[in-house]
Amino acid sequence: MPQSPSIPRPEHPRPQFVRDSWINLNGEWQFEIDPSRSGKERGLQTPDASLGRKILVPFCPESRLSGIGHTDFMAAVWYKRSFSLPAGWEQGEVLLHFGAVDYETEVWVNEISVGRHRGGYSSFSFPISHALREGDNVVTVYAEDDVRSGLQPRGKQSGSYHSQGCDYTRTTGIWQTVWLELVPRTRIASFRLIPDPDNDCLHVSAVVEGQTAGLSLRVAASYEGRAAGERTVRIGSRSVSLSVPLSEKHLWHPGAPALYDLRLELVRDGETVDAAGSYFGLRSLRLDGMAFRINGRSVFQRLVLDQGFYPDGIYTAPTDEALKRDIELSLAAGFNGARLHEKMFEPRFLYWADRLGYLVWGEHANWGLDITTAAGLARFLPEWIEGVERDFNHPSLVGWCPFNETWDSSRGTRQDDEVLRIVYEATRALDPTRPVIDTSGNFHVATDIFDVHDYDQNPEKFRARYQPLAEGGEPWVSFPERQSYSGQPYFVSEYGGIWWDPERSSEKGWGYGERPKSAEEFMERYEGLTNALLDNPNMFGFCYTQLYDIEQEVNGLYTYDRRPKFDLAWLKAVNGRRAAIEDEA
The missing domain is CATH 2.60.40.10 (Immunoglobulins)
Incomplete structure (x- = not known):
């Protein structure tokens, strides 16, 4: 049914599974921060209890778009609003859907608890017909969030009060569309x-x-x-x-x-x-020696790191058009896809990737989760399964990468290799049609593709490092004492990260390596690094860090507000040059 254009993010949130009868619940909700997690004892879940502030859903309370802009840690938050159902909705089952709520959620309708969910990135829903009444109904949402606990994947949300390095402003509570759907009982x-x-x-x-x-x-x-x-x-x-x-027969192709x-x-x-x-989309995927084939054709994957952050919405794009525009900006720069990094992106982004012929890799936000014991598996795998099942049907999605850079804990304790092995095997069982990388960069345990991260800023040394692979020999392995190569297809899934802020607006900004002294020096370095990968006949792709700046991290090809830093025609020519491993179109 038509949704009001005044509602933020009014578009259908699940474009691959659409029924006609649905209602968008985005917009103004009551809101309250619960620093002591005492709200249940105070009865905030009751319909008559009022919350002290207003928030604009689906934007997180840390964001400007929410109307709150509170960026300190929030142990728990509450939401409340009323709704009424159209005539005839009592004939079926009403589902209450949440695109994503960070992190542990409980939901009440008219004071009846209708369900709980753990996970800050996957979508979930509850049947609520048993709790509904005639006229106005009240939905109340409670979410607890603790990115410092080691018990939840936080991704690039900062575990410190300030954003720093490659960690940014946090997201708490609701950050994707909330909606109602009328479904038949069968x-x-x-x-x-x-x-x-x-x-x-x-x-x-x-x-x-x-x-x-x-x-x-x-x-x-x-x-x-x-x-x-x-x-x-x-x-x-x-x-x-x-x-x-x-x-x-019409093939889907990048x-x-x-x-x-x-x-x-x-x-x-x-x-x-x-x-x-x-x-x-009608397309097949196949690993063939060192080549990654799409519909039988070797396609060099010119990927860019996309972290899904927005200046005014943090984790949430201000509009559907903004999601589409990020893909268009990447295509304009000569990339044909992205690693969706340390975050499960919303289905609307994947919808636009499908529509625009853009390759994406699905990843979870594993940073912040302690995986040194099997307890990490219990926290990670259920949400990861929900994400894989939700996004399975998108033709643009060409591979899974549940973990990224599984560093040792601050105590020096190593990852539990069985956590990675089990997640890899579970992903393969859930989806036998796509390749799976167990952990991007390090430390590999069981993987279909061997990838490395390499932020060497010297193009000559960078090229020399991969020359043995080009000649059919053993490729370079980072941390060889912790991981070993066994003949898989190989690519550099993070490189570059060249620190360049043309406006010099942030002397305390962050990037990789020594900052270039001029745009010309940046361009020479970028071209040298990228050509080293394009020229390698046994490299099936690359992923440059990153598409746009995020807060203090200024190594993007665009600024945080999506203005290009460089001539796009030059950038597209460099990235789009024929790769050694690529088949003719």
């Missing part, structure tokens, strides 16, 4: 799409909630409005699988993102019981 609970261009078809598996007797699943694909394939099968249990043959529309329906006795809209 409904499609979830579905997976596996494109199969070699056999001109789409494989679909779905899970059904409710009464399945006499039920069928009908799946219809179309391309630019033309019918492109349909299949109907009877449902014998909660899960059902089918293959839809496609009458037209830079040429052909997309099919998809409609899924549950049908009983000729009547539609439930229906949802989606889309898919």
Whole structure:
């Protein structure tokens, strides 16, 4: 149903699984910081309890857009608002959805606790029909957050009072869209799409909630409005699988993102019981020696590090257009994809990546989580599974990387290798269609791709380090006492990070290596480092750090407010030069 344009972030938050009946709950909510976590004892969960401030959801209270702008640590926060349902919504089940809430959440509707969730990045929902009443209903949200506990993945949220180095302003509480959805009691609970261009078809598996007797699943694909394939099968249990043959073949490829529309329906006795809209891209992924092949073609991955921060929204883009624009800025600079770094990005970003033909790697925000014992696995894996399942159907997503730089703890204790091994194996089991990197940079335990991080600022030394790989020999391994190479495809997944602030506005800024003395020196260094990777016939990609500045970190190619620091035509020419390992288009 249409959403008010005055609501912040009014677009549908889950574009690959869309039903018509939904209500966006973004906008003004009551809000209160609970420094002593005493709110439950004080009865803040009761409908009549008022909170002391106002906040604009979905922006976190640390952000300017929220109207709060409180950047100190917040042990817990409370939210409250009322809503009323349209006529007819009492006939089905109402789900209350949260895009993301950081970190441990409990939700009440009319003083009835409807559910709890742990995890600051994955999406979740609760059925709430049993708690609803006629007229106004009150939803109350409580979230606890402690990035210094070692018990939660915080990503690049600073564990110190000030932002410093490559850690930035924190995010607490709600930071993605909150919404209601009317669903039938018998409904499609979830579905997976596996494109199969070699056999001109789409494989679909779905899970059904409710009464399945006499039920069928009908799946219809179309391309630019033309019918492109349909299949109907009877449902014998909660899960059902089918293959839809496609009458037209249009491949999804980076830079040429052909997309099919998809409609899924549950049908009983000729009547539609439930229906949802989606889309898919027809593409395959395959590792072949040192090459990464997309639809059989070796594609050199010109990636850039994107950390998903915004000056006014922190973790939350101010608009849907801002998400799209970040991808367009990257493409304008000659990149064809990004590592989505230390953060599970929202589905709307992946939607625009699908639409614009932009490659992305999915990653979790593991920094801050102690993984020196199996206790870290209990905190990490459930949320990671939720993220993998949520984002599985996006054609732009070409690989998973659950961990990044798993450094030893401040006590000097090493990572528990079994934590990484189990997460790697679980990810492979959840998604056998994509490669998995266990931990980007270090310390590898079990991985489909061996990647390294290298911030050497000397182009000659940088090139020489990878010359043995170019000649078919053993590649350079960082921390060889902790990890070893065993023949996997290889790439440098972080390099550069050249510290350049053209306005010299932050003498206390942060970047890697010695700051260049001029833009010309930056350009010479950038070109030398990048060419060393493009020229290497056994390097399938690179990832430059980073797309834009973030707060004190000034090694972006754009400023924090997304102004280019360099001539984009030059940058695009350097990044877009034909790579040694790349096939002809």
